[in-house]
Amino acid sequence: MNYSELTRRYFESPGSVGELSGAGVFRGVAGNREQGTWVQFDLQCESGTLQAVRFLAFACPHTIAVSAWLAEQSVGKALMRTLPESVQELRDRFDVPADKMGRLLIIEDAWLAAAIPAIDYRG
Amino acid sequence: MKPATQVSTAGMPVYLDHASTTPVDSRVAARMAEILNSETEFGNPASVSHDYGDIAHALVEQARGQVASAVGAASNEVIWTSGATEANNLAIFGVAQYYRERGRHIVTSRTEHKAVLDPCRELERRGWQVTYLVPDREGLLDPDQVAAALRQDTVLVSVMHVNNEIGVVQNIGALGAICARHGGIWLHVDAAQSLGKCPIDFAGLGVDLMSLSGHKVYGPKGVGALAVAQRKDGSRSARVQLAPLLFGGGQERGLRAGTLATHQVVGMGLAFELASSISSKETVRIAQLQRRLWQGLASIGGVLRNGSVSRSVPHVLNVSFEGVEGESLLAAVRPYLAVSTGSACNSALAEPSYVLRALGRSERLSESSLRFGLGRTTTTSDIDTAVAVLSREVGRLRDIAGARSGRVADAVAGT
Numbered sequence: 270m271n272y273s274e275l276t277r278r279y280f281e282s283p284g285s286v287g288e289l290s291g292a293g294v295f296r297g298v299a300g301n302r303e304q305g306t307w308v309q310f311d312l313q314c315e316s317g318t319l320q321a322v323r324f325l326a327f328a329c330p331h332t333i334a335v336s337a338w339l340a341e342q343s344v345g346k347a348l349m350r351t352l353p354e355s356v357q358e359l360r361d362r363f364d365v366p367a368d369k370m371g372r373l374l375i376i377e378d379a380w381l382a383a384a385i386p387a388i389d390y391r392g
Numbered sequence: 393m394k395p396a397t398q399v400s401t402a403g404m405p406v407y408l409d410h411a412s413t414t415p416v417d418s419r420v421a422a423r424m425a426e427i428l429n430s431e432t433e434f435g436n437p438a439s440v441s442h443d444y445g446d447i448a449h450a451l452v453e454q455a456r457g458q459v460a461s462a463v464g465a466a467s468n469e470v471i472w473t474s475g476a477t478e479a480n481n482l483a484i485f486g487v488a489q490y491y492r493e494r495g496r497h498i499v500t501s502r503t504e505h506k507a508v509l510d511p512c513r514e515l516e517r518r519g520w521q522v523t524y525l526v527p528d529r530e531g532l533l534d535p536d537q538v539a540a541a542l543r544q545d546t547v548l549v550s551v552m553h554v555n556n557e558i559g560v561v562q563n564i565g566a567l568g569a570i571c572a573r574h575g576g577i578w579l580h581v582d583a584a585q586s587l588g589k590c591p592i593d594f595a596g597l598g599v600d601l602m603s604l605s606g607h608k609v610y611g612p613k614g615v616g617a618l619a620v621a622q623r624k625d626g627s628r629s630a631r632v633q634l635a636p637l638l639f640g641g642g643q644e645r646g647l648r649a650g651t652l653a654t655h656q657v658v659g660m661g662l663a664f665e666l667a668s669s670i671s672s673k674e675t676v677r678i679a680q681l682q683r684r685l686w687q688g689l690a691s692i693g694g695v696l697r698n699g700s701v702s703r704s705v706p707h708v709l710n711v712s713f714e715g716v717e718g719e720s721l722l723a724a725v726r727p728y729l730a731v732s733t734g735s736a737c738n739s740a741l742a743e744p745s746y747v748l749r750a751l752g753r754s755e756r757l758s759e760s761s762l763r764f765g766l767g768r769t770t771t772t773s774d775i776d777t778a779v780a781v782l783s784r785e786v787g788r789l790r791d792i793a794g795a796r797s798g799r800v801a802d803a804v805a806g807t
Contacts, residue, residue: 327793329719
C-alpha cells in the first residue's frame, strides 16, 4: 500500500506517544487489538484548554499517523465535544482509503471517550 | 532521531524474498540474450522443414535434458509450460478430465499454493469432490492422513514438496508409496520451491506429476515444466494420462499446444543445470545465515517461528511478531527490506496468510508475520541489516502500541 507523504511522516516519527497520569488527565480507549485496531488517548486539560495529549495505537500506519497528528495539533486548543477536525477532513488530509473509514471512527470514539468526561467534569 | 540504517549499495532495500523469485543468473541471462540476438537460433522449434527449426529444436531438447537430469526424470517426461501455475493446472485439470469416468475425488492439503487450491475449488464448482487435509502445527502432513482420505473414486493426490511460505518439506516418498499401493491414484507434487534447496528425485519418490518453475532457481520468469511419468514399473500397471488444456498445434506430445519460446526454455535448462550442481558448501552457508537471522530475531523477544525446524529448507524463515500490527510492520520495514507477508502471490490481498491460519496461528499473528527468503545473493551483512531494522522497528511499533517487551502478552490479551 502506498501512503501519502504526511501519513508516512507521522507514522515514522510520531510525537506524543505514551501515557499521562495525574490530575486533570482523562483517558479514552476504543477498538480491540484482536480486531486489529486499538487506540488510546490521554488528554490533560486545564480551564477547558488541552495542556498535553498522548496516544497509544495498535493499528495501521494511517491510524497511527492520524492519532499522532491529532495529539500534536490539539495542544493549546479548547476542548470540544467533537474531534478537533472531522473524520472526513482527516480522511482527506491523510488520503485514507475508503475501506479504512472505520478506523478513523475508532480514533473518534477514543478521543471522545476522553474528551466528553473531561468537559462534563469541568461542568 | 532514527539511527542510520544500511541500505544496499544500489539504494534499494536488502532483497530477502528469494522464495518469491530469484534474480536471473548472469550466465543464464547471457545465454538467453545470445539466442535472442542470434541469426541462426531464432527458428520455430516445431519447424521440421529447414535448418533453423532443427537448430531451435536441438536447443529445446538439450534444455529438456538439463531439466530432466536435475530432477531425476527422463527427457521425454518433461513438458514445457509457462510456469509452475500452468503446470499445476495441467496436472490437476488434466487428470480430473481424463479420469472423470473413473472417479471425481481429489486429496490435497490446506497449505498448498493457490495455483493448486484454486483449480481444486474450480473442480468442486464443476462437481468434483476435494478433501483438504489439515497439517499439524508444524505444517507437516502425516502420510497416514493421506491414506485415510483415499476413496474408491479418488484419482489424484496433490501435495507440495517444499512449502513456499514456511519452507517445510513433506514426506513425498511415503505419499508415493501410498498412491502406488492403492493403484489408479496419481500423485502430483508442486516442486516449484525444491530444486537447489533439497534433494529431488522424480522417479525415486514415485511421483507421477511434478510441477517445476524457472524463476525460482535463478532462471527466467514465464517458463516452467510439468514432469509426467512415463515409467511403468512393478507398482504401476499404467502410465498417467492427461487431457490437455490448450489445443492448436499439438506441441509437447499434444499436451501443451503453442510455439515454444526457445530462449526461455534454454534459460530454464541452464538454470536447472546450474542449480543441480550447487555445492554442499552453499547449502551450509545458507543454513548458517538462516541460523544467524533466527538468533537475531529471537533476541528481540515475542517472536515466534512458523513451521517445522527439523524438516524444512534453510532458505525460508517465517516468523510472527507479537504485539505489532501487520500492515504497520510491513510499512515500517519496507524502506529497508524486501520481504513478504505470507506468499507474495497473496500480498495483493489484505487477508492473513491461510497457510499460517491452517497451522493454528491467530489472525493477528498471521498478519504480523514475515517470510524471509534467503538465496545466493544473501550475505551476512544483509542478515545483520535485517535484524537491526526489525529490532528497531518492532520495538518502535510496540512502544506506540504500549506493548514493549515484557508487556507484549498482556497487551495482546488485555485489550
